[in-house]
Amino acid sequence: MSEDSNILKQEKEDLPQRKQPLLVLIGPTAVGKTRMSLDIAKAWNAEIISGDSMQVYRGMDIGTAKLPFDEREGIPHHLIDISEPEVPYSAADFQAGATQAISQIAERGKLPFIVGGTGLYVESVCYQFQFAEIGSDEAFRQEQERFATEQGAEALHARLSAIDPPAGERLHPNDLRRVIRALEVYHMTGQTFSEQQAGQTKVSPYELCIIGLTMDRAELYRRIEQRVDEMMEQGLVDEVRQLLNRDVPPAAVAMQGLGYKEIADYLRGDCTLEAAVERLKRDTRRFAKRQLSWFRHMNDIHWIDMGENFHNNLQTVHAIIAGKFQVNLEYTSNQSF
Template sequence: MKEEFSWPRQAAEDGSAGKQPLLVLIGPTAVGKTRTSLDIAKTWNAEIISGDSMQVYRGMDIGTAKIMPEEREGIPHHLIDICDPEYAYSVADFQTGAAEAIGQIAGRGRLPFIVGGTGLYVESVCYRYRFAENGSDEPFRREQELFAAEHGAEALHGRLGAVDPEAAQRLHPNDLRRVIRALEVYHLTGQTFSEQQAGQTKESPYELCIIGLTMDRAELYRRIEQRVDLMMEQGLVEEVQRLLARDLPPTAVAMQGLGYKEIANYLQGNCSLEAAVELLKRDTRRFAKRQLSWFRHMKDIHWIDMGENFHNNLQSIHAIIAGKFQVDLEYTSNQSFRRG
């Protein structure tokens, strides 16, 4: 039985132990983060923190491509299935929950490992963003909701594009809650959401190792279409039916997730199932493009092309992690550690 590698606990009270190591794996949807993360977690004695804004919701499994308990290979996963779809889970909620999980994981002598594709969520933890309390304007929010209901989500998204093109590029038109919040921030402060983000510090309280997965765009799009077809086979329509039966409002955060808005549109009689599926594939391709655009603005990412040999990719990833954290351990062919 191999010895389990133990990471140093969090810094001592006097700070002598240095920064807490934090491993991060990012990349667009369908690039292979889940499969890769399991191997990394087993190799480096890590626990995974989901960095996905929709996997927090119970009962939303298929459309979010959630890794189920029986698929986790014994690796603890955090921030999955922690709230009901009625709750408007926010990036501030994620930041708090992830910070708590990091502390708990490190306290067990294991490596905290964030895996996900929601760029703002991941960055908010990596660099401990401060979210200004700009207040709210409920009449303004209702006005924007009514505008979207009358003219469509794309028209509201166009309003955001007129004042904050960078935020509009990053936010999906169907993400009404965040689009409205970005408009509200500008309405209340005269400063765009993007300007507020740009003012955030990029110094991390952690010893970061960020791995980014990418692949040829055509191959990524092919994998996205395959994933959507599989979701349909697994019962995405029935999953959305169950959500609609809960009488969730159209503006609920949970209903803005990819797959849910498109299939709900079909179930409400607004389009054919075939058209809904094609729209979902198109929207997911666009989402992957926006994810990559977001990640390009992040710094210190070690990129791995997943179109090459998977085993070689893993060897490269392990070498990056060992080098970044200066861990004097040798990775061997049987995935065991030997102290150097």
């Protein structure tokens, strides 16, 4: 090998390696992520990774607003229907699965594209959070479960809010497993879950482009209520009944999800259907508020107001992506990310 060749080889090795581009679309429930994600994926030669903590579960389609296979317009979707409802699926599980999917998508020359509204799940991948092996205290967990059974989920949630207000704001009282886990972390370490999260290093191994969708609060709430009505028309009650008939435990993580907890209470005779639906609408509005609260603490989000013209919004998104990744849209069909 000539001296010049050696010099060129060394110069190439010394060049900084470009980070893997990762596109992310976040926003509260019912804001319009699904529709926009399909248009973006088609334009940018992307494959979608679901960033929703509930869409991993099989047989839970209506209540999770899972996009039917025949409506995905040929775009591969990952981390959907990968776990049975009886089996808990954690943020650490999601991080591992999404990280693997990103590598595989990139190897195919496609753009990895996370779409979802579960803040911790998405952020854990974007910044490769370290999940500490804290362990568990089964006696403590059982004590909290008994307290929730006797005093109610709201009372247990109040315990968490008293010691860790940010976690209390983010977690729904029905999310019993995560509420108990947050209490357990404090019980075992003396440090709140929120303090541990705040200590995570927000340095990404990826070249991130994060798009956030938002809209007027009143319009978002109207869309949430409309979505709940549509879920009822599509057969949410039957979907929950089928899960209960197959003996999915009421305390399972999956059954604490929005729609499933409320309708299960109705099917057990604890409330009327009308009351269950109204509670579902209320809880979903509160969930959207918690989602926005989480996203406000994330870095480098390009916010798009979905109350404006959809076509103009889409063009704005394309311009943001092109500027971030320094790629012209017209060349993406042959672009290897």
